[in-house]
Amino acid sequence: MTPDLTTPDGRTALAAVYRETLLGDVIPFWLRHGLDSQHGGYLTALARDGRVIDTDKSVWFQGRGAWTFATLYNTAGREPRWLDAAKTGIEFLRRHGTASNGKMYFTVTRDGRPLRMRRYVYSESFASIANAAYARAAADGRAAGDAVRHFETYLQYSFAPGKIPPKVSPETRPTVGIGSFMIGLATAQELRENLGDVTARGRTCTEWIDWFIDRIERLFVRPELQVVLETAGPNGEILDHFDGRLLNPGHTLEAAWFIMHEGKFRRDRRLIQLGLTMLDWMWDRGWDEEYGGLYYFRDLLGLPVQEYWHDMKFWWPHCEAIIATQLAWSLTGDARYARWHRQVHDWSFRHFADREFGEWYGYLHRDGRVSVTLKGNMWKGPFHLPRMLWYCWRLLDQHSEPAGPPC
DSSP: OOOOTTSHHHHHHHHHHHHHHIIIIIHHHHHHHTBOTTTSSBOOEEOTTSOEEEOOEEHHHHHHHHHHHHHHHHHSOOOHHHHHHHHHHHHHHHHHSBOTTSOBOSEEOTTOOEEEOOSSOHHHHHHHHHHHHHHHHHTOHHHHHHHHHHHHHHHHHHHSTTSSOOSSOTTTOOOEESHHHHHHHHHHHHHHHHHOSOEETTEEHHHHHHHHHHHHHHHTEETTTTEEOSEEOTTSOOOOSHHHHEEOHHHHHHHHHHHHHHHHHHTOHHHHHHHHHHHHHHHHHHBOTTTOSBOSOEETTSOOOSSTTTTOEEHHHHHHHHHHHHHHHHHHOOHHHHHHHHHHHHHHHHHTBOTTTOSBOOEEOTTSOEEEOOSOOSSOSSSHHHHHHHHHHHHHHHOSSOOOOOO
16 A cells, blocks of 8 residues: 555655665666666666667766766765766767767667657756756766756757757747747756756846746647647747647656745745645646546647547656646645545556666657566656656655645
């Protein structure tokens, strides 16, 4: 039976569940199977038992993995193997991650030869947080500089007009997506956590955080519909077509806990309430009342969704929901959030976890049956799951009682 979040003994037991799953299951799986001893960096395309099934490397996972291992080293015990694991990702990024124009690749071969350059710049955001965490872990001045440099590249390409080719004609249909603001927010938070309130492109991290949250709230948070949009017009307009109506509960829950985390950091009740509201609305739209778990996509108006995987259950939205609901309860003491946390924790550990070989499956059918047994690919690796386990364990260890309802 899942430990009760609302009791001191239950919180102690739940913290142990997260800690032991992280340090006794998930991290050992990646240390055994994911480190490339031949070329450095990480191999993430792994079968159920950890066998390598593809040797191409996603560049953003060199950053994501390095952040995970460096953050463990910084916060969970100065284990040399974690620092070594972080270092191999950082060094691979230094050797092979960046093209001559300063933009990072999306995929490279095992030995680092370029394969694909994508239009967006999320490789840069994850390289930034990896270097920030590694700079703190290893007292590495180059990593600190690289962290700021990658963040500046992210900002330039994401928000300077004309830097990224648009998906659709901006003359015909100008659009803006929540993802770049959400990832920018998390990147600035990580830089501030590890390097201090450094400046990038004329703003401090805290000033960038203010800017990102303002854009998320103004453009995507729609009180009249009790929804958080994934895509909007440049002034927050609702776009009545497949892309404009598409909702991504996982993205919203991730953004919600980033904002709650910031509110907690600043002791800002308005930010906490904003994050709680986003959680409330998208839980109601995203939770599958029939089979449990979170839908991947929903339609704003309840119409059919174009993407055929819309009702599948992916691992990462459940990780974000576990964090968001636990953080919400810790900030409010509201029993509803404790109930939601138990729902998503129980469903996730029951369906995603592989008791035989460790780690989690990534992709389930709507009813919770495993769709594919792989443990990693270009999108799944040592990040969302270990981040959730680490964050929830640390939150429970640090806070024995909820803070009470927001003012």
